[in-house]
Amino acid sequence: MSNTKVLPLLEPAPGEAAAPCCPPVTERPFTAEEAETAARMFKALGDPVRLRLFSAVASHEGGEACVCDISDVGVSQPTVSHHLKKLKEAGLLTSERRGTWVYYRVEPTVLAAMGQLLIKAGPTAA
Template sequence: MRRVKPVTVDDAVACCPPLTSPDLSEANAEKMAAMFKALSDPIRLRLFSRVASHPEGEVCVCDIADVGVSQPTVSHHLRKLRESGLLVSERRGTWVFYRVPPEVMVAMSHMFA
């Protein structure tokens, strides 16, 4: 079992300042909009939640694919989550493992701080 480093505030990427900070840059607004757009789909939100809440910090696609849609549809939604930067993946043999980069959760929490 691979150990995941605990997330600290120092791990946060400077990409996404809190919404209460003045003057959100165009680049940051684009990045945040892409993240929210990806999470606006209920299937994507469920998949993201399953990955983010997994106790081992990462999960095989085979363990999260039962969300009521076909496997190609699950792959499509996971690709959208990867493209938005919310998930990263690693292929191991025939399976793909997904995880949420620690800086994503920290940045998202700071947006609403």
């Protein structure tokens, strides 16, 4: 709301695995600060409509999709826009306007970072 507050989650060394905000959940109890940060990401994926939108973008060709390509999720256009904004504010998506259309793209390091938060390590995704 206030503004587009993107989370300071990741400092992705290029070509390197993502550096998540927090250690794996199994390593040690999260501090309040870590939990605040990580929970914001999980929360963003905690709505079915948002998860569908996110998955639609993530699975789209080139990891990016026009809003018009993914907005068929059973809610009104303003609601789609609202959810995409939330995903953007959570640092999961970025957007770029190209002519008439707006394209959303998955923040590439985010998937690996969140994944590594749950399991010890893993490939940089596909």
